[in-house]
Amino acid sequence: MKSLITTLIMLLAMTVIGQVNCSKYYPFGEGTISEYEMLNKKNKPEGTFKYTVNKVSNSVGITTATINSELFDKKGNAVMSSEFDMSCDGNAVSMDFKSMMNAGMIKQFQNSEVEMTGTNMDVPNNLSPGQNLPDAGIKVTVNMSGITMNMTTDITDRKVANTETITTPAGMFDCVVITQSSSGKMMMARFNSTQKTWLAEGVGMVKTEDYNKNGKLQSTTVLTSFSN
Numbered sequence: 001m002k003s004l005i006t007t008l009i010m011l012l013a014m015t016v017i018g019q020v021n022c023s024k025y026y027p028f029g030e031g032t033i034s035e036y037e038m039l040n041k042k043n044k045p046e047g048t049f050k051y052t053v054n055k056v057s058n059s060v061g062i063t064t065a066t067i068n069s070e071l072f073d074k075k076g077n078a079v080m081s082s083e084f085d086m087s088c089d090g091n092a093v094s095m096d097f098k099s100m101m102n103a104g105m106i107k108q109f110q111n112s113e114v115e116m117t118g119t120n121m122d123v124p125n126n127l128s129p130g131q132n133l134p135d136a137g138i139k140v141t142v143n144m145s146g147i148t149m150n151m152t153t154d155i156t157d158r159k160v161a162n163t164e165t166i167t168t169p170a171g172m173f174d175c176v177v178i179t180q181s182s183s184g185k186m187m188m189a190r191f192n193s194t195q196k197t198w199l200a201e202g203v204g205m206v207k208t209e210d211y212n213k214n215g216k217l218q219s220t221t222v223l224t225s226f227s228n
Contacts, residue, residue, distance in 0.1 A: 022063045022088040022089075022090055023063075023092075023093045023125060024125040024126070024201055024202075025093065025123060025125070025127070025199055025200070025201055025202075025203075025204060026086065026093045026123070026204050028053065028056045028063055028065045029053060029056070029228050030054070030055060030056050031052070031053060031228065032051075032052070032053040032227070033050065033051070033052050033053075033225075033227050033228075034050070034051045034204070034223065034225070034226050034227075035048060035049065035051075035223070035224050035225045035226075036048060036049045036051075036221050036222060036223055036224060037221070037222055037224050038219065038221050039219065039220040039221070039222070040218075040219055041216070041217055041218050041219060043220070045074045046074055046219070047071065047072055047073045047074050047079070048071075048072045048076075048224070049069065049070065049071055049072075049221075050072070051067055051069055051070075052067065052070075053065050053066070053067055054066050054067065054068050054083070061089060061090070062087050062088070062089055063087065063088045063089075064085055064086070064087045065085065065086050065087075065088075066083055066084075066085050067083065067085070067086065068081060068082075068083050069081060069082050069083070069084065082098075084096040084098045084099055090125075091124065091125060092122045092123060092124040093122065093123045093125075094120045094122050095120055095121045095122075095123070096120060097116065097117075097118030097119055097120050097136065097137070097138045098116055098118075098138070099121070113142070113143040113144075114140060114141070114142050114143075115141045115143075116138060116139065116140050116141075117138070118136070118137050118138035118139055119135070119136050119137050119138075120136060121134075121136035121155065122136070123199070127160050127176045127178075127199070128176075129160050129161065129162050129163065129176075130159070130160065131159060131160040132159050133158035133159060133160070133178065133180075135154065135155060135156050135158065136155040136158075137152070137153060137155055138152070138153050139151070139152045140152070149187050150185075150187070151185065151186045151187070152184045153182055153184035154183050154184055155180055155181070155182055156180070156181050156182075157181040158178065158179070158180040159178070159179055160176055160177070160178055161177045161178065161179045161196070162176075162177050163175065163176050163177065164177050164198065166198055166206065166207060168207060168222045168223045168224065169222065169223070169224040169225070170206065170223045170224055170225050170226050171226075173198070173200035173203060173206045174201070175198040175199055175200045175206060175207075176198075176199050177196060177198055178196070178197045178199060179194065179196050179197075180195050180197075181193070181194050182195060191213075192212075192213040193210055193212055193213060193218070194210075194211045195208060195209065195210050195211070196209045196211075203223070203226055205221075205223070206222070206223040207220070207221065207222045207223065208220070
């Protein structure tokens with residue numbers, strides 16, 4: 001079973017000089033467009049994501065970006081769209097816990113009543129190998145035709161593993177590699193998995209891999225284009 005992972009990490013770009021010090025890894029810029037391709041464990045396409053920064057606002061030292069997320073199936077047909085926020089205080093970026101709900105879950109429950117609560121995922125501006133990062137999590141309650149289902153995901157053991165240069169269809173990037181563990185419950189079933197994320201300055205996530213509890217690769221998400 002696929003866990004609720006953080007596959008909706010935002011990719012933003014700078015447009016205002018005053019925003020330079022807000023975020024090192026997730027600079028904010030209205031109109032920035034980032035696209036990803038999702039691949040299954042056999043490296044076959046499963047669909048794409050498109051993220052557009054619709055609005056950036058500032059209030060009492062906090063910069064907030066509102067991002068529109070669009071999901072497409074492998075034939076290019078639009079599946080759904082949603083919005084969520086991320087904020088920055090100059091020291092770290094805090095990503096809305098709603099971004100932890102993965103593509104499969106979003107698609108599966110798009111016609112149901114969904115309530116989400118949780119703890120945001122924070123990414124400090126200063127990252128170095130060996131550094132531990134704060135935990136995060138999400139609880140999802142779904143009401144489907146009178147039946148209530150509860151799902152939880154806890155993101156733990158987050159740390160900066162190393163640095164690495166990788167190439168994607170969007171180009172070559174110098175990255176820090178962040179690893180984490182995911183565990184939780186979907187109705188009566190429990191799951192455990194791990195993730196690796198490649199994060200580039202000024203771009204954000206350029207690649208992520210999801211592994212099952214036995215360490216076997218289950219899915220990959222890779223950046224295919226980035227414009228601002």
